[in-house]
Amino acid sequence: MTEKQEKIINSALTLFAKEGYTATSTSKVAKHAGVSEGLIFRHFKNKEGLLQAILQQGEARIKELFIPILTSEDPKEVIRLTLEMPFSVTESEFEFWKLQFKLKWELEYNNPEKMQPLQQALMIAFQKLGYEIPELEAEFIIVFLEGISTAIIKDNMSDKLKFKEFLIQKYKL
Template identity: 40%
Template sequence: MNKKDNILKIALELFSNQGYENTSTSLIAKKAAVSEGLIFRHFTNKEGLLTEIMNEGIAKIQPFLNTVINEKDAEKVILKVIELPYKIILSEKEFWKLQINIKSQNSKFKKDFDTNKYLIPVYLKLNQAFSDLKFENPELETQYLFTVLNGLTLSLIELENLNDAKVIINYIQSKYKK
């Protein structure tokens, strides 16, 4: 792993566990075994480092989102949306912990890194799936499922063993299977 990637990895761990505000660039440099100047050379400042982490995280989860967006079968769309929190957290748990921390710490970053921005296409696809399946109120059903999945996401972040989550995911999916 090159130094830049190592800085990103260490910063993600520290930001997600200690919080962005509580993590100094000097601590990141120390843990990454690099000079603080190297961080500034690669990222300009701490905010630039956070922006790079967020952009990489979004790029890494985009393929998961695309599996929903590209799905043609309405029922499969719903089932895939329900699996999203599990799949994404399984592969990018630190990124999601950071998402939660950023929202609670800094209103500027909350606006800059609002997860809803890149979940909008998934939301719209889910709403269309409920409409195609003739649900009584597709918009309300979409909001309901997103609310349930938001709670599931928060729970998954706290779980040590994500395999336990499969039971609840299967239960939620059973509510939408024909």
């Protein structure tokens, strides 16, 4: 991975997350990265290839965030870590996180199965805690996660800290 190659990926991530994939031209990416437009196609074949490179690189980073949740034996910790996740996305991951949501609507990128290991872990956690319908409790959290994430990315939440504490209290974690 050359220095210019990384600059292209970073610029593209920034612009795709801000303006959207379709609305961002390859010439804009090149200008932002300070390289010739042709170089994008030399390295990534086409615009779609550039996007895939960004996604591949980002998903590798995201996967690590799931490890502590999926390996925990304590059911309350599983639920707490899951609910806290959207509140603890770092500045550096924020752009990639936002891009994921944009792509879900802009292109028809639909892979809910990405969430399934988490949903399974949540179900087991609720089972351990004696909830009546653990599958639906787990699905409830997954569905709710989408709402929290949107509210945080769009900065529509009145008080993040208060809301987080409210959730923890609601599930007695």
